[in-house]
Amino acid sequence: MRRAMQTLGRSGARPAEASGLMLADDHEEVCFDARRHGAVLARPLAEAIVLAAVGGILLTQPLPLALPGAILVVISAFVCLRAVWRWERARFVITTEKLFVVDGTLRRRASAVRLRSVENLELEQSLPGRILGYGTLVAGPLEIDHVPQPRSVYRLVEQLAG
Secondary structure, eight states, X not given: OHHHHHHHOOXXXXXXXXXXXXXXXXXXXXXXXXXXXXXXXXXXXXXXXXXXXXXXXXXXXXXHHHHHHHHHHHHHHHHHHHHHHHHHHOXXXXXXXXXXXXXXXXXXXXXXXXXXXXXXXXXEOOHHHHHHTEEEEEETTEEXXXXXXXXXXXXXHHHHHO
16 A cells, blocks of 8 residues: 555645645545646637637727627636636545545535445546546546546555455
8 A cells, every 4th residue: 555655646735735624633644636637628728719819810800899809818818717726726635544526715625435435436538538648536426537647546546445
């Protein structure tokens, strides 16, 4: 177990902040702490690029169309900022006792499942997920999408739960 923890363990900028909310006792250790895979940003960033492109085209037009163009550029910036902010604030954490997801800024929310109560563990990977290195991990009632290093995480959860 210690070897798996050393192999997969990530030391992010805020592991204690994310996991500190959910650690049961002093003996519980964080084995894996990561954000969702960056692929989760693809759709919102593509939307932001399209909005910015349309806004940029409209900005080159005469005055009545320039105003909606400027508004679209500002909206695209907010779409991009919101997506990156939400991605940065969500953490996926595995401890020696639990598997949980912590997200939110003003209202922090955590969903957790105890590893010893996990009876069914599933890993789903689409073709893009296999190519880019992410997948969906289902551990009992908890379903976590865009998990980085999904096969290694699956093996770690399996090892800690068993």
